[in-house]
Amino acid sequence: MLHIVNKSPFTTTSLESCLRVSKPGATILLIEDGVYGALDGSRVSDAVRAALADRTVCVLGVDAAARGVEGKVLDGIDVVDYDGFVDLVAANDGVQSWL
């Protein structure tokens, strides 16, 4: 299952809910303002780091770069481009957007 989070964890609880509900083996993709969830050293970093134990977390590189987040991403988070985004959608049986 691919979970797409497009909201900042500092404005909504989408990421928090997604981390709570997503199952081991799932992939979480952070896009748009959701990329702030990939930041190291924030109040959600520990929860995201914990999820990396049994889930894959990716961030859309162009959106991270647009917000100055690139280079400050937690270790273990994969940076993908739109091609990678398409591959993630194709590789997962279902797609859930946390709008």
Next chain:
Amino acid sequence: MKFGIMVNEGPYTHQASDSAYFFTKAALDKGHEIFRVFFYHDGVQNGTDFTTPPQDDRNVVKRWSELAQEHDLDLVLCVAAAQRRGLVDEDEQKRHGKDGHNVAPGFRISGLGQLIEAGIQADRLVVFGD
């Protein structure tokens, strides 16, 4: 693989329409099929031909129209959402006695059934919104 795309947010609001556009383009470039792009709620504003953004800014509506023409895409505006927001094609103009019509090239107005069909026919339905 066959993808269905749903866009629930208007242009120049946040980023949903841009994300959906770039995803659609990347999927087509990789050889995937886009079964349909369904515009719902404020997303129908992506289909108005009456926008004139500054020349040095991206033209979200025109960009969708051009992509549709290039790849023969089916861009569908939800009829109930369109009526509420002043998206009118020639048929709707006659039916409701409006002064003009504004559905951009490549877009058409239809019903929610088109979204359901996209959900059934496509291998994946990807939703973009706010």
